[in-house]
Amino acid sequence: MSPRGARTSRASGTRTAAATDPNETATTGLEAKLWQSADMLRNNMDAAEYKHVVLGLIFLKYISDAFEAKHAELAAAAARAEGADPEDPDEYKAASIFWVPKEARWSHLKASAPQPTIGRTVDDAMDAIERENPTLKGVLPKDFGRPGLQHARLAQLINLVSDIGLGSPADRARDILGRVYEYFLAQFASAEGKKGGQFYTPSRVVRVLVEMLAPYKGRVYDPCCGSGGMFVSSERFIEEHRGRVGDISIYGQESNYTTWRLANMNLAIRGIGANIAQGDSFHGDAFPDLKADYVLANPPFNDSDWRGELLRNDKRWVYGTPPAGNANFAWVQHFIYHLAPTGIAGFVLANGSMSTNQSGEGEIRKSIVEADLVDCMVALPGQLFYSTQIPVCLWFLARDKRNSGFRDRRGETLFIDARKLGSMTDRTHRELTDADIARVAGTYHAWRGDPDAGEYADVPGFCKAAKLDEIRGHGHVLTPGRYVGAEAAEEDAEPFNDKMRRLVATLREQQAEAARLDELINANLRELGYGE
Numbered sequence: 001m002s003p004r005g006a007r008t009s010r011a012s013g014t015r016t017a018a019a020t021d022p023n024e025t026a027t028t029g030l031e032a033k034l035w036q037s038a039d040m041l042r043n044n045m046d047a048a049e050y051k052h053v054v055l056g057l058i059f060l061k062y063i064s065d066a067f068e069a070k071h072a073e074l075a076a077a078a079a080r081a082e083g084a085d086p087e088d089p090d091e092y093k094a095a096s097i098f099w100v101p102k103e104a105r106w107s108h109l110k111a112s113a114p115q116p117t118i119g120r121t122v123d124d125a126m127d128a129i130e131r132e133n134p135t136l137k138g139v140l141p142k143d144f145g146r147p148g149l150q151h152a153r154l155a156q157l158i159n160l161v162s163d164i165g166l167g168s169p170a171d172r173a174r175d176i177l178g179r180v181y182e183y184f185l186a187q188f189a190s191a192e193g194k195k196g197g198q199f200y201t202p203s204r205v206v207r208v209l210v211e212m213l214a215p216y217k218g219r220v221y222d223p224c225c226g227s228g229g230m231f232v233s234s235e236r237f238i239e240e241h242r243g244r245v246g247d248i249s250i251y252g253q254e255s256n257y258t259t260w261r262l263a264n265m266n267l268a269i270r271g272i273g274a275n276i277a278q279g280d281s282f283h284g285d286a287f288p289d290l291k292a293d294y295v296l297a298n299p300p301f302n303d304s305d306w307r308g309e310l311l312r313n314d315k316r317w318v319y320g321t322p323p324a325g326n327a328n329f330a331w332v333q334h335f336i337y338h339l340a341p342t343g344i345a346g347f348v349l350a351n352g353s354m355s356t357n358q359s360g361e362g363e364i365r366k367s368i369v370e371a372d373l374v375d376c377m378v379a380l381p382g383q384l385f386y387s388t389q390i391p392v393c394l395w396f397l398a399r400d401k402r403n404s405g406f407r408d409r410r411g412e413t414l415f416i417d418a419r420k421l422g423s424m425t426d427r428t429h430r431e432l433t434d435a436d437i438a439r440v441a442g443t444y445h446a447w448r449g450d451p452d453a454g455e456y457a458d459v460p461g462f463c464k465a466a467k468l469d470e471i472r473g474h475g476h477v478l479t480p481g482r483y484v485g486a487e488a489a490e491e492d493a494e495p496f497n498d499k500m501r502r503l504v505a506t507l508r509e510q511q512a513e514a515a516r517l518d519e520l521i522n523a524n525l526r527e528l529g530y531g532e
Helices: 022-040 047-079 089-093 106-112 117-132 151-161 169-173 176-198 203-213 229-240 257-269 326-335 358-368 433-449 468-473 495-528
Strands: 218-222 248-255 275-278 293-298 338-349 374-379 392-398 413-418 462-465
Touching: 022 151, 047 089, 047 106, 047 151, 047 176, 047 374, 106 203, 106 433, 117 151, 151 229, 203 229, 203 293, 203 338, 203 374, 203 392, 203 433, 218 229, 218 326, 229 248, 229 293, 257 275, 293 326, 326 338, 326 358, 326 392, 358 374, 358 468, 374 433, 392 468, 413 433, 413 468, 433 462, 462 468
Parallel strands: 218 248, 218 293, 248 275, 293 338, 374 413
Antiparallel strands: 338 392, 374 392, 413 462
C-alpha cells in the first residue's frame, strides 16, 4: 500500500548534508509544546478535520505578523514625512507581502476571541484576505463558524497561536512560524495514519532527494506535490548555499483539493512563489509542454485506480504501456516525459518497482535501463513513513549522462544500499540522521563527479557502480542488494591457536562460576528444607 493511499496524491543540502541548524534546535521545544497544547484542545474532533483549523490559524498569524512588521515600518516612515502610507495595499504588494485588511488582522481576532461569534469572525477574515489577494482565492479554510467547533476551544487556540512568532525580526528570520507549520504537518500525518501520508512526505526523505539532486537553478516540477514539501526543501537548499531563491521556478500539481490548499498555504507562509495547479496529472496535465530541469516526486504507490485504460495510446508511454492495475511506471514515464534534455529526476517508489515483471512492468523497466536513463538507485530502510512500515526506494533518472556539469557516466549506474541506516525515533518510526543523509548524498556526488566531492570508491555492502552488462546479467533488476555484495568483515589479526586458548580459558572460568552458583543455590534450598 502506498504511503499516500490508493487514490490521492501527496508531497511534502549541501554536497554533504548540512549540520543541524541551531535555530531549528532552539525552536524544537516550542514546537512540541504548542503541538501538545493544540492536540489537547482537539477533544473528539478528527485529526483530518482539526488539521485545517489549526493550520489555517497559523497561516493567518504568519501573514498578519509579516503585515504588521511592514505596517510599523511604513508608519515610522510616514512620521518622518517620507511619503509612505501604511494603509496603501500597493506598498505591501511591492514587498511581496500579503495585504491584510483591518478585520483580518491578528490583533482584531485576538480581541474578538472571547465573543461567541469568533468562528464567524475568523471566516470573515479569511474571506477578506482572499478578496484582497487573488493568489489565495479558494485556498484558505472558511468553516470556523460551524456548530461542531466550540467557540471556547477556538478562542483557546487563538490565544495559543498568539504566542508563536511574536512578530520580532529575529523570530521571523528564524522562521519560527514556518517551522511550527511544518512540525504540525508532520504530527497531523502521524495522527491520521495512512490518510496522513496523502499530503506529507517525511522531511528526511525529502532531504535525501533534494540534497542528491542539488537543484540550484532551473525549473522544478512535482506532478503529485501534496503539501509542497519538495518545494520548501528546494528553496531552503538554495538559501543554505547562499544562492538566490528566485533562481528556481516551481511547478506543481495536486489532485486532492484540500491537499492542494495545504500546498498553497505551505508555500505562501514562506513567501515562495509557485504555480500549483489542482487536478489529475494523468488525465488533466496542467503543464503539457513543461520540460523541467528537476523532477522531485513521491507518487502514490501501486495505484490501481488511476483509470489507465483510458490512456492506452498516450504519447507519454515511450517505453511501454503501463498496466491499468498499477500506475508506478505511468508515473515514471510521466516524469521522463517532462524532463528537459539535461534534466534529472529523483522520486520515491515502492521496492517492488525495482524487480517486478508483472503485467509488462519488467519490459518497461528494461527499456528504461537500456535507454541508459537510470543514474542511481537507493534502497531505503523501512518505517520511514507515517502511513506504512514497508521499505521504499529512490530512483534517479538522467536524460543525458554525458555532461550536465558532471563526468561522462554513460553505460553506468550507481547502486546504494541504505537499508541499515537511520535510527528509531519511537516504537514504529525510523528517521535518517544528518550523517546518513550526508553519506548517501556524498556518495552520489562523488560518483557522478561533482566538483570538490572527493573520489568515489565502491564500498562492499553499501555502494557499487555497475556497468550496463552487469545489470543485463541480473535481468534488468535494479535492487541495490544484488550489486553491492556483502559488507566486508573486519580483519582478525589474532592467530587461531592463541584465540582458541583464550576462548577455552574463558569457557572454563564461566563453567567454574556456574558450578559455584549452582552449589550456592542448592545450599539455600537445603537450608529451607528442600534439599536432597
